[in-house]
Amino acid sequence: xxxxxxxxxRGNQEWAAGKLxxxxxxxxxxxxxxxxxxxxxGCSDSRVPAEQITQTGPxxxxxxxxxxxxxxxxxINLLSVLQYAVExxxxxxxxxxxxxxxxxxxxxxxxxxxxxxxxxxxxIKESYNHYESELKSLPEEARTRRLVELNVLEQINNLGKTxxxxxxxxxxxRPTLNGWVYDLATGKINVLHEEITNAEALKTARxxxxxxxx
Ligand code: CO
Numbered sequence: 206x207x208x209x210x211x212x213x214x215r216g217n218q219e220w221a222a223g224k225l226x227x228x229x230x231x232x233x234x235x236x237x238x239x240x241x242x243x244x245x246x247g248c249s250d251s252r253v254p255a256e257q258i259t260q261t262g263p264x265x266x267x268x269x270x271x272x273x274x275x276x277x278x279x280x281i282n283l284l285s286v287l288q289y290a291v292e293x294x295x296x297x298x299x300x301x302x303x304x305x306x307x308x309x310x311x312x313x314x315x316x317x318x319x320x321x322x323x324x325x326x327x328x329i330k331e332s333y334n335h336y337e338s339e340l341k342s343l344p345e346e347a348r349t350r351r352l353v354e355l356n357v358l359e360q361i362n363n364l365g366k367t368x369x370x371x372x373x374x375x376x377x378x379r380p381t382l383n384g385w386v387y388d389l390a391t392g393k394i395n396v397l398h399e400e401i402t403n404a405e406a407l408k409t410a411r412x413x414x415x416x417x418x419x
Contacts, residue, residue: 241267244290244299244380246283246360248274253304253387258394267294273309273356274301275328276363288369291380299364299380302394303357304387310353332359336414354397357384358414361398365407378402 206214224231245255245266255261255268269286276283290296303310312319313329329352333340336355340348361384364370373379381400388395398410 235263239264239267239294241265241290241294242297243267244269244287244294244296245302246270246274246276246300247302248272248304248307248309250304250307252389253302255302258387258392267296272322272325273307273313273329274303274360275309275325275356276301276360276367277325277328278363278366284367284369287364287367291369291373296380298383298400300383300385301357301360301364302385302387303353303360304389305350305353306389307353307356310356311349314349314352329356332356335359354384354386354395355414357386357397358411360384361401362407362411365401365404371404374403382407 221232241264243261243266245268247253247255247268247270249270249272255266255270256263259266267286267290269283271280271283278284287299290299309326310329312322313326313333319326332355333352336352340352340355343351361382364382370380370382379402381402383400384397386395386397387393398413399406401407401410
C-alpha cells in the first residue's frame with residue numbers, strides 16, 4: 206500500500222481509538238441515527254473543512270460541497286441533499302459558506318477556458334453579471350474578494366427560489382438561510398447578513414447588496 210494511503214488509514218485507527226477512550230458508547234450511539242441541526246453548503250476546497258472550522262463533530266452537520274459552493278437550480282445532487290435535509294432531517298439552519306481565495310471564483314473572473322468545469326463556472330459568471338457595475342469599479346484583488354461574497358449571496362437567493370425552501374417557509378420560519386465567507390488567511394468566518402427566514406427578508410438582503418457600492 207502507498208505510504209500516503211496507509212497514513213490515512215492509520216489516522217482513522219487512531220481517531221476511532223481516541224473517540225472510544227473519550228466515550229465508550231460514541232460509535233454505538235452514532236450508529237443509531239442522525240439528527241443534525243444544520244445543512245452546510247460549502248466549497249470542495251481542502252482548506253475549508255466544515256466541521257473543523259466550526260468545532261463540530263460527527264452528527265452535527267449535514268454537508269454538501271462542490272466547487273465554489275454553488276446552488277444550481279437543476280443540480281439533482283444538491284436538490285436531493287436539500288430536500289432530505291429540510292423535509293426529513295428538518296434542519297433548522299442552512300449555511301452557504303464560501304471562502305476568500307476561491308479557485309472557482311478566480312477562474313470565473315479570469316475567463317480562461319478549462320474544459321468541462323467551464324460549464325459549472327458559468328454559474329459564477331451569472332453572479333458576476335448581476336453585480337457587474339459594482340465589481341467593475343474595484344481593483345483586481347478586491348474584486349475577487351467581493352465576488353466571493355456576492356456569489357454566496359446569489360446562492361442564498363437561489364436557495365430561496367427552490368420549492369423545498371418555499372414550501373418550508375409557507376409552513377413556518379425554518380430553515381434560516383445564512384451566507385458566510387471563511388477567510389483562509391485568518392481562519393475566521395465573515396457573516397454576510399442577518400439570518401433570512403422568509404422571502405421578503407431574502408429580497409431585501411439582495412436588493413441591499415445590489416445597490417451597495419464599495
Ligand atoms: Co473554493
